[in-house]
Amino acid sequence: MSGLKAFSRALDSSGHNVANASTSGFIPQQTSFQEQAAGGVTANISKEGSSLASQELSGTDLANEIVQSIQFKLGFDLSAKVVKTADEILGTLIDIKA
Template sequence: MSGLNANQQALGVSAHNIANANTQNFQPQQAHFHEAQPAGSGVTLSVEGRGLARAEGLSSEDLATDITNALTYKQSAVLNVKAIQFENERIGTLIDIQA
């Protein structure tokens, strides 16, 4: 579940960067995933600025990176949902077996 939440937040960061690509003095942000403590208990997300604001907006390279990241975060969220669905089905099967 933490992976799903982190990917949703990261997708929001990329969407914000894309939406403001032509905004003067906009400072884009970057999402960083970190393993939650204790190890193996999930993932967390931190968001940091990428540097100084640019008067002309984002470069085409930055925009391409944000679009690629958005697609990656979206697909990762879909995979997290599938993992959660599988786990719910497995638990339901175990309950059925014991009942």
């Protein structure tokens, strides 16, 4: 479940960056993933970077955002399949036990 939440949060951040791509002086959000001590993963969102020399431009790289969005979507889909498989295995175990 943590993977679903982390990738969903990362997709939201990427969407925010794309939506503001034409905003003057916009500094895009950066997403990083961190392993949790008890297991799972979390997405950390930060605004790294400095103000742009030219306030007429956005700091958003649309090509990079498209690639990241695809990666985040695939990560979300993979996490959903892991949850589905775990649910199926648990159901099988319950059926065997009953």
